[in-house]
Amino acid sequence: MWYRRRVHRLASTPALSALAGHVLATSVLGCGFAASAALVGCAGERAVMVEISGTAGADRLCLIASDGARVVFSRAYGDELVGAPADGTLTFVAGSDVDSAVIVTALALRAGAVIGSATGTGSFGERGTTTLPLVVSRCRRRTLSSAALVARAVVAIEAVGPGARLAAGDVDGDGRDEALILGVGGTLVTVDVERARAVANAATGAGGRIAGVGDLDGDCSLDPVVVAADGVRVLHTAGDAVIVDPAVNGTAGTVDAALGAASGGPRIAVCGPAGVSLVVPRGATGAITLGTDPAQSVVVADLTGDRRAEVIAAGPGGVFVWIALDAGFVRADDALPPSFATVTTLLVVLDADGDGTPDLAGAGVDALHLALNRGDGLLEDRSGAGVTFAGAVVMVALDLDGDCRDELAVLGSDGVLALYTANGALVARAETFAGVADVAAGDFDGDGARELVVLESDGQLSVVRP
């Protein structure tokens, strides 16, 4: 064909051949770099990688992410933690709504009770991945500009009326605890302390005292446990809704309850005139009776450091201890010092000396006592005769001054709230607050350290912090 011959002639011309080569090379390079530019021009991901550590001792880890207004991710990790370090990472990729920051809370739980937490805000950079370390711990050190405690009015709660009880817990997963006020008629008011406003108001059917807040159904949403007249009830929170469980069978007459005990699964320790037992949340059967001596206060703590929680109860006969072993619970009252024989009304778990092992404080008819854990489950009272205090009705332990050594807040029947440092011995602080109806501790500003909230008899809610 004539055109084949012409093409062949043109191609065999050196100048034209070189030109064709240049055109081809330029085209190839141009196409390549155009493709590169197009790909590079695609929007890169912006992400926050959360690095979780410090969860040793937990049997479950909950990760909850929110944008400050709603929970956007919630997941429990259980089996992954068995026999392995609980630490790990999780990457959050920015979306179209959540595009500036994500608030992530890590809760370390054991038998449903929160034993440590960490909250942080991860900001998305302009591109690439930023990291957000979350070190789960029981307390967070902080430096204070002033050691003096100041009470700041938050909001007046009129809906609940006199006799309301107070507790704290992060029931909405925003990384900050809320104050929970349960009225005599069963109205549960949730207060965002930091923003000074009531955020939820739910009818629960019956009043009572919120004995603890934990995750008993494994959904990473914290559920208040109420000691009511007809028994122990679990209020399951899910978003704005509150689902009230019927009272656990056989718990009528209960005067106190505590979370964190386990025997074939999470159990609630309850006590009353009939003694001390472990009951199954949402279960009608399977109660384990630990003792039949009457008790007024019960707490749960891993005194021996073996990741199994002991049960300690106080009643007219003094304090009883049940050590948790593989084979079950074994009573071992000699774990406590003799001075605790006079502790008959109140118990609270605290870390008084900051060594990381749980210590105990207790109240009798007219005195407060402190027992420090040696680290192996044996507790010693180094304070002597204790501190005179008549009519203690509520005891709360928290670290107010940021040194990871708990202080003790004790509310008397006269409505006066007194504060004690507890490093080795109980020493009264100068501050007292009068007219207090109830008191609770929580991390209301999300900084990892806890503050006190007090409910006054006229319904005024105030926060106390340095």
Add this chain to the structure above:
Amino acid sequence: MSCAARAKFGLIAASCALVVVVCASSTVHAQRQPRARVVAEEASDQLSEGRRRYGDLDFAGAVEALRRALAVSGTSEALRLEAYEYLGASYLVLEQRSDARAAFLEMLAIDPYHALREPTGSPKIATFVARLRAEVAPDAALDPDVRIACELPRAGRVGSALRVIVRTAGGAAVASVRVRVRGQTDETWETIEAEPDGARFVATIPARAASDLLELYAEARDERGRLLARAGAPSAPLSIEIRATVGAPRATALYERWWFWTAVGVVVVGASIGVGLAATSGERAPPGTLAPGRVELP
């Protein structure tokens, strides 16, 4: 005997000798292997028993089991380290402080910077060991809040240097990081100072001349040079396999070959697209270790 017959005899004798040597070595190997396995299993079983009894607060029983584990000869350093740790802790709970001291000193002799792993986290034990450690390793300032993690490539290539990225967080300020590395046949650890690179440290491990299995661990130190934390340990090091490269034939006068320019074109296009893809995929956030790895927010 003729020369050919002698040669044939010699060949047969040599063959027989070879067969005997092979059989003998096989027999020795066959005898040694089960013995080594039995030793490891026996010691490991006793250590497990010690751990179990320790967990059940049967400290006297734990001591017995751990002493049996340590009585087995030929056990690994890692096993002896853990056994001495539990043994010291058990003695301490039993208030036998001199025995506890001896056991913990044995532990520290194996690894003076060993971070305690016994499960109770008892401050009494931690304090006791910290005092002993101060005697044997004055430059130890272990801070449980300091977290250190190494990012290692899955494998390295012979003739190529390796980059090890070390990230630290929490606790006391980390002033320097050292990576200590050794090959399979090395007895001593080579120390490589990691260079600070923003919030991380980067250590460059020199190229290896042959395939190897590198063992390494990283040490974080404060400004006074005291050791704060480690990633890996001499008895439980991290590892990277160094793989041999595949050799490529050298070409001469390539520019004279027609396919050279075709290859150049393909390479340019491929490289360009590769660069583009790499740049884009580099923007893809890495997944975490916890499920689901990545969470795409709304």
